[in-house]
Amino acid sequence: MDSAAQRPVSAIILGYGIRGRAYAAYAKTHPEDFTVAGLADPVADFPADAGCPTWKNWETALDSGTKADAVIISLPDRLHRAACVKALERGYHVLLEKPIGCTWDECQAIRDAQVKSGRLVLTGYVLRYAPFYKKLRDVISSGVIGELTSVHHLAAISYGKSAHAYCRGNWSVEAKGTGMLVNKCTHDFDLIEWWTKGRKCTKVSSFGSLFHWRPENKPAGAADRCCDCPQAVRDNCAFDAYKLYYERTDLRYHFADESDEAILKMIETSPYGRCVYACGNDSVDHQTVLMEYEGGLTIILEMESYSQQRTRITHFYGTRGEVIADEKKIQIMPFLGDSTTITPAQHGHHGGGDREIMTEFVKLVRGGSPARYTKLLDAALESHRIAFLAEESRKTGRTMSGL
Template sequence: MPADSTGPSVAVVGAGLRGSAYAARVPASGRGRVVAVAEPDPVRRERFAAEHGIPPERAFPGWRELVAAGAREASGRLADGVIIATQDAEHAEPAVLLAGQGYHILLEKPMATTEADAERVVAAVERAGTMLAVCHVLRYTPYTRLIRRLIGEGRIGTPISVQHLEPVGWWHHAHSYVRGNWRREDESGPMLMTKSVHDVDWLVHVMGELPSRVSSFGRLSHLRPENRPDGAADRCLDCPLEPGCAYSAKRLYLSCLGDPEREGWPLGAVTHDATEAGVLAALREGPYGRCVYACDNDVVDHQVVNMEFPSGATGTFTVTAFSPYAQRQTRIFGSAGCLEGDGVRISLRDFVTGELETFDTGSEHEAPDGRHDAADAALADAFVEALATGDPSPLSSDGRQSLDSHRVVWAAEHARRAGTVVDIASPPGGPARAVDTPARAAGGGSPHPPAKGTRR
């Protein structure tokens, strides 16, 4: 469906994989249009501008130029909304300045790399009176809506405990968190934030409350220099052990050729030249051809977070590199039943009848390999709807709610480093706001009141 030329306009800051995916949905929805882009990579910038019909004077090499161009407009901005999908360390500054110009913002997670910067973003949006949605895409799936409905209807009674697993995948971890842009905390942040803040946010969303205490354990255990096999070379192309190595860059990236989706990702991060010669040149010269045991990575390759909620419920979250690249897996144990899900399918055991009921939310949520294309589209649709109507209700969370979820991650990281249990402090200015419960989201009263003296 063609974009509505009178609908809301959107600028995009960062035309990589995430920014391009959200932007593609804006005109595809039939309600919005993309009118400007800021992207430092000239190849990506030109491709993006051509795809969206953006004139050269609205295709900028960086977000600062886009901000400056907006300041010259009578309205003070180039568009109604902006999608910010830069590298993590460049989320906060453009978000603060663009909020000040009156843009409504769709901001890729994490919202910032420090708590102080995240607070600055939220404060800037609140001063401007604009909308902010952080890309917690897991909230926007049929699977998530169904789990919340089942809990809200009392199908498992009172939730008592939850287990949630994010299986990153051995090759995905090597691509993004050993050789790639998220390998170092000083350049992006801890892996729990850069990869899994939306898993923590999802647990808050599903359980209906923020954790009150957290502890965490994890480290960089395997993908480090002391585990380098004898005889391994610095680069896969020079390594006699490469054919038998689980982390072979040559095997991974050459296998992407001929597959349009895999040429977009992960290969698109490695080279724009999707030929054998182009891939080999990139592996010879660039960071993605390095031995995984000879990189400068320092983020964890596995971590567990333990949570206690105000209601007395408990939760564990595990993220690991040492798995297939697969759907997230969740078990929620309640007083009258339990459910288990894999991102698409849910099985629910009723403790009264003993019956096992299964649900399938279908392929509209995620592809079997764990991608969340449809959830990205649903989030982008919600943002365009909010822009078109001026009503933020299609957006599942606001800036304050996202800040709360981020604070849980920072608390967990402090607990991991200090070897302690951290009480999650209330936000400045007062107690934590109540999080909407699944029962309320389902349109009814809570089937199980919170324990005395607790906040749901």
């Protein structure tokens, strides 16, 4: 492959769902930096003006010999390992959506393939690239609150988003890929890895369960689909699909066609119209993870489905002060001197992280060394190491220190 230093970086996108479409959009806004070399998806409607080859399957796309610098893997979690290993063997750089793999062994297989190929595997941890979180990291690493002693981090998913993804949707059944903690909170573990750079997490304990979206909590008279449910039962149900997708519009971006007609049809026919108490789901709906780091730093991560807001709130305690961040503002409260509040400008999905990760990806493809690429992957793997340890702790009741 010739150098991409002076021309747009080209990538084949495997999986043209929500994430695939988001990455493809970068080619429209930054044509000088990025171009789409092919699209693969069995069911997606590809744009009429795609201007590139299309395939029904990721494997056919990688076997086609199509010339490109990179592959973007925005496939369901369970396909990440096979697609990533093959893409690296074919010599492509990779932008791999999170989670890296569904198990620690799958993650290790990807790391082995990355080391062998010397190519980039950038993981879709968009929050690291979002201006808000970059600013927060600058504040924490500036020393203004001294040495960190503990961090309390809340990942509030919101009842609507959580019902969508972890009860009715792709991540509702653990055996089909990953459960809620590995899928959602590797974002949070990745931020934690970044905030605690250089310190090793030595002990992990976790507690959590599927508390509410269970068949025994189904209201009397409720049907298995919202479209068949009596109005009086639906009126009293916050998770009613009509309320989440028809009356509200903020979750509609999950569907390729956001029109009222398409949403009504979707509620009648798709898994997203099922009663939340009849989804056969087993993914947890709330979980707490306790972590101890070398040097004594302790961190609590709390993941919660039943929140009104979809946000992250982090409280940092240091030897010289406190910082509270809530994805809108950063309050800095040193023990000596004045408190200040910063409100970093943000625009775009994931606070601008979707755009900024693509900028970083293009930069890394254009110039990076195999050693740097491995270092980046190892940092992303640390979030998985902690998440898998937490899952083992939750399931066995033990405090974990291995992997």
